[in-house]
Amino acid sequence: xxxxxxxxxxxxxxxxxxxxxxxxxxxxxxxxxxxxxxxxxxxxxxxxxxxxxxxxxxxxxxxxxxxxxxxxxxxxxxxxxxxxxxxxxxxxxxxxxxxxxxxxxxxxxxxxxxxxxxxxxxxxxxxxxxxxxxxxxxxxxxxxxxxxxxxxxxxxxxxxxxxxxxxxxxxxxxxxxxxxxxxxxxxxxxxxxxxxxxxxxxxxxxxxxxxxxxxxxxxxxxxxxxxxx
Amino acid sequence: xxxxxxxxxxxxxxxxxxxxxxxxxxxxxxxxxxxxxxxxxxxxxxxxxxxxxxxxxxxxxxxxxxxxxxxxxxxxxxxxxxxxxxxxxxxxxxxxxxxxxxxxxxxxxxxxxxxxxxxxxxxxxxxxxxxxxxxxxxxxxxxxxxxxxxxxxxxxxxxxxxxxxxxxxxxxxxxxxxxxxxxxxxxxxxxxxxxxxxxxxxxxxxxxxxxxxxxxxxxxxxxxxxxxxxxxxxxxxxxxxxxxxxxxxxxxxxxxxxxxxxxxxxxxxxxxxxxxxxxxxxxxxxxxxxxxxxxxxxxxxxxxxxxxxxxxxxxxxxxxxxxxxxxxxxxxxxxxxxxxxxxxxxxxxxxxxxxxxxxxxxxxxxxxxxxx
Numbered sequence: 001x002x003x004x005x006x007x008x009x010x011x012x013x014x015x016x017x018x019x020x021x022x023x024x025x026x027x028x029x030x031x032x033x034x035x036x037x038x039x040x041x042x043x044x045x046x047x048x049x050x051x052x053x054x055x056x057x058x059x060x061x062x063x064x065x066x067x068x069x070x071x072x073x074x075x076x077x078x079x080x081x082x083x084x085x086x087x088x089x090x091x092x093x094x095x096x097x098x099x100x101x102x103x104x105x106x107x108x109x110x111x112x113x114x115x116x117x118x119x120x121x122x123x124x125x126x127x128x129x130x131x132x133x134x135x136x137x138x139x140x141x142x143x144x145x146x147x148x149x150x151x152x153x154x155x156x157x158x159x160x161x162x163x164x165x166x167x168x169x170x171x172x173x174x175x176x177x178x179x180x181x182x183x184x185x186x187x188x189x190x191x192x193x194x195x196x197x198x199x200x201x202x203x204x205x206x207x208x209x210x211x212x213x214x215x216x217x218x219x220x221x222x223x224x225x226x227x228x229x
Numbered sequence: 230x231x232x233x234x235x236x237x238x239x240x241x242x243x244x245x246x247x248x249x250x251x252x253x254x255x256x257x258x259x260x261x262x263x264x265x266x267x268x269x270x271x272x273x274x275x276x277x278x279x280x281x282x283x284x285x286x287x288x289x290x291x292x293x294x295x296x297x298x299x300x301x302x303x304x305x306x307x308x309x310x311x312x313x314x315x316x317x318x319x320x321x322x323x324x325x326x327x328x329x330x331x332x333x334x335x336x337x338x339x340x341x342x343x344x345x346x347x348x349x350x351x352x353x354x355x356x357x358x359x360x361x362x363x364x365x366x367x368x369x370x371x372x373x374x375x376x377x378x379x380x381x382x383x384x385x386x387x388x389x390x391x392x393x394x395x396x397x398x399x400x401x402x403x404x405x406x407x408x409x410x411x412x413x414x415x416x417x418x419x420x421x422x423x424x425x426x427x428x429x430x431x432x433x434x435x436x437x438x439x440x441x442x443x444x445x446x447x448x449x450x451x452x453x454x455x456x457x458x459x460x461x462x463x464x465x466x467x468x469x470x471x472x473x474x475x476x477x478x479x480x481x482x483x484x485x486x487x488x489x490x491x492x493x494x495x496x497x498x499x500x501x502x503x504x505x506x507x508x509x510x511x512x513x514x515x516x517x518x519x520x521x522x523x524x525x526x527x528x529x530x531x532x533x534x535x536x537x538x539x540x541x542x543x544x545x546x547x548x549x550x551x552x553x554x555x556x557x558x559x560x561x562x563x564x565x566x567x568x569x570x571x572x573x574x575x576x577x578x579x580x581x582x583x584x585x586x587x588x589x590x591x592x593x594x595x596x597x598x599x600x601x
Contacts, residue, residue, distance in 0.1 A: 047594050056513060056591045077517075083590075084515025091593050097232075097507045099239040111231040112516045141239070157514070169594055 002065075003164050003197040004030040004053055009062030011048050011220075022048040024220040026062070030165070033195040035188060037202060037211035045220035046201040047169055053199060054087045054167045055079040067164035084112055088158030088166035088196075092173055095154035096142040102129060102153045103138040109160040128156040132186065148179040152186065159190060166191065168200040172207060184210040232511075232520070233527040236504075247496050248532050252539025254489045255570055258482060259544040259563050264551070265478040266559075273468045274366075275338055275400035275407075277461065281319065281345035281433025282442045285449055285458045292459065292467040294321040295401075298428040299456065306453045307432050312440035313449070317344035318429030320413040323403065324420070325383040329373020332383060335404040337363075339413020339429075346433035348407045354393035356407075360415075363406035364393035374404050386419030387412060434458075489570050494577025497529060501581040506593075508585060513593035521585050529578045530571070537567040 011023040023045045030036050040046045051057035052064060055071050058079075064072050067086050074082060083089075096105050106125035115121055129138050132152040142150055151171055158166050168187065172180030184200075188210045191198045200211060208214040216223040237244045270277070276284070276294075285307050290297030299307075299318070308316040320339035325332060340346030347356055348364050354376050357363060365374035374380065374391055381388045389406055398405050408416075414427040436445055442460040449458035459467060466472060501508070508521055545558050 051591055051594055056594065080512075080515055080517055080590075082515075083513065089514055089593070091510070091513070092595075095510065097510065098504070099236045099507070104235060108231065108511070109514065112511070112514070112520060 001032050002029050003032055003034075003067055004028065004199070005063075005065040006049075006053060007063045009049075009052060009059045009064060011045075011052060011057065012060045021220050023052065023059070026217075026220070026222045028053075028215065028222060030197045030199060032164075032197055033192060034213065035191055035198045035200065035211045037200050037208040037214040038217060039202060039205060039208055039214055040217035041203055044217045046203075046217055048220070049217065049222075050167050050169055050199060050201050053165070054089060055082045084109075085161065086164055088161065088163040090151065090154045090158050090166070090168045090171050092170040096150055096157075098142050101139050101141055102134055102145065102149075102156075105142070105153055106157050106160045109157055113161065125156070125160065128159060129153070131190070132156050147175050148183060151175065151183050155183075155187060155190060159194065159196070162194070162196075164197060166196055166198045168198060170201055170203070172202070172204070177206075180204075180207070230524075230527060232524040233531070236524070237528060237531065243500075244528070244532060247493070248535040249539060250492060251489060251532060251536030251570075251574075252543065254485060254492065255536055255540035255567060256543040256547070258485045258489070258570070259540055259566055260547055261478060261482055261485070262562065262566065263544070263548060263559070265475065265482075266562075267551075268474055269465075269471060270397040271399045271402045272471055272474070273400065273465050274397040275321075275336070275348075275405045276468065277465045278348055278350045278395065278398050279319070279338070279340070279345075279407075279433065279461075280347045280349050280435070281317075282436050282461055283313075283434040283446050283449070283458055284319070284461065284464045285316075285432040285434065285453075285456050286430075286464075288455045288457045290457070291469070292457065292464065293469050294430045295323075297430045299430070299432050300428065303453055303456055304429070304432055307434070307449055307456065307458075310445065310449050310452055312437050312445035313434050314437040314440070315345055315435040316432050317341045317346055317434075318410055319346040319431045319433040320410060320417070320427065321400070321430040322413070322417060323401070324386070324416055326380050327383055328380045328404070329371075329378065331373065333372065333404065335374075335380065335406055336400045337382075337413050337416050338400070338405060338407045339410040339416075340407065340433065342409045344433070345435045348393075348395040348398050350396040350398060351393050352396050354391075356393055357409050357412075358392075360409060360412050361387060361389050362392045363389045363408040363412070364395050364398070365391045365407075366398045366405050367394050367396045368399060369404040370394065372404065374406070380406060382416045382419050384419070387415040432456075486570070486573065490573035490577040493529065493532065493574040494580055497525060497578050497581040498584065501525070501584050505584075505588070509588050509590060509592045512588050512590035518586050518588070521588075522582050525578065525581055525585060526575065529574055533567070533571045533574050537570075540567070 006028045009023055009026045013020045038046050052059050071082055103125050107121055110121040129135055134152055172183050184207055287297040323334055323336050326335045376391055378391050379388050417427045446458040446460050548558050
């Protein structure tokens with residue numbers, strides 16, 4: 001079953017009298033449990049596509065369906081609610097709230113959804129952190145964690161609400177090769193264990209081996225697809 | 230609440246320092262307000278807390294009882310003005326007296342018993358019921374003006390027994406005795422035995438039912454030659470020295486009322502800038518703007534509440550040291566002041582709120598260039 005269905009999506013920015021096409025008639029489907037690597041150089045439109053898929057940015061044209069929701073016509077408030085309930089994000093660098101511990105960075109998702117961070121939510125946060133190998137770090141602030149640990153907490157936060165789709169934007173760019181590989185392995189295992197769809201944006205071809213499918217993007221156009229490794 | 234409280238918990242020193250600073254500033258406001266109230270009461274408490282709703286001075290007295298006399302013809306004319314219920318002589322003069330074994334100055338206010346001009350803030354004892362009795366000020370109890378003590382006008386003048394104690398009835402920073410008009414006349418004759426008539430300093434007026442003080446005062450000014458009628462509040466505000474003291478304090482207090490919200494607003498603006506990345510991240514993962522704004526406003530409320538508590542504590546302690554100025558802890562004015570400061574602080578924090586509302590969640594994808 002398709003979790004993400006983007007059809008003929010365009011994103012055009014106006015700059016003076018000129019139109020800059022960031023995404024040009026992009027069509028992409030991602031199924032349940034499928035991990036898609038979106039590969040492309042800087043400025044190719046990877047993050048724009050990811051942002052549109054995640055409801056951070058509205059498309060200029062085209063249709064975007066996520067988990068059965070047509071978010072193409074959503075307004076700002078609807079997109080905020082959509083992001084809160086349906087999508088998990090792991091960003092490139094700014095990923096954690098610095099004044100919250102690892103556990104609280106997960107619980108904040110529950111809080112934003114109107115929960116009270118009760119026993120159930122705490123148990124789930126601890127369980128997730130345990131699974132991610134951070135059971136001993138629940139009370140540590142982000143500043144007390146290593147880069148890899150921070151990314152793992154961010155993965156835990158992205159998974160906390162059982163989203164249909166998790167979007168990873170260059171999740172290993174701030175990590176060394178060995179740590180990057182460990183994080184990618186973890187992402188793959190967690191997504192597969194939960195049958196959750198994921199798009200991983202990267203410009204590092206080595207990271208595509210953890211994906212089921214690789215889609216290349218150049219100058220806003222989706223190009224050749226490579227099968228799983 | 231979750232975000233607001235957790236952030237405060239992780240930055241106790243920062244928020245503690247702000248609360249302390251707010252506390253000190255609010256304390257200064259409270260203290261200066263109390264000081265102003267105390268000083269004003271010391272100057273003109275007797276006028277403010279006597280029962281006449283309108284006071285009529287001599288037109289050339291410049292609102293100063295010391296330089297005012299009212300002639301019998303004027304008194305009659307005043308009593309005949311529409312809206313005047315009762316018009317009664319009020320005498321005021323400063324005398325040297327023997328009180329508590331010491332010679333000191335005291336101001337005697339003489340009024341006709343049962344008529345306008347009586348003290349209104351009696352807290353102990355009773356009003357005078359005949360000659361040689363007086364109500365004294367609470368503030369001067371320890372200086373020989375307590376209940377049952379006898380004060381003698383010097384030299385060898387009338388002896389007056391204190392039968393009542395009233396609050397805030399000082400005048401010209403001196404002890405005050407409210408006596409009946411005949412006792413006042415006796416005291417005046419001690420100083421000037423040959424005086425044929427003792428003229429009142431002013432006329433105190435009770436309004437007729439339904440009459441308005443300002444309108445009656447205006448009518449008296451229009452109809453009676455050579456007098457200046459003032460409502461009680463006008464008489465207080467216009468007393469020599471009071472307006473300049475008040476305006477000096479108003480400037481100082483105004484500056485403090487400006488500084489507290491500015492400090493608070495700037496603090497939260499800086500904090501908002503510092504945590505812009507975290508706020509953007511929260512917006513990106515689905516936090517409503519309302520949630521982030523609420524967290525900010527809760528923090529403002531908590532800082533102001535803690536600051537106010539610190540201020541109340543300092544205020545109560547500090548006023549113990551200046552009781553001789555006639556100031557005391559008054560809860561409601563302190564609460565009102567805190568509420569006003571809170572509203573002002575919330576207003577200036579709107580700049581930070583505006584920044585939060587302008588956060589673009591898309592900026593979380595770049596990690597840099599978080600737009601505020």
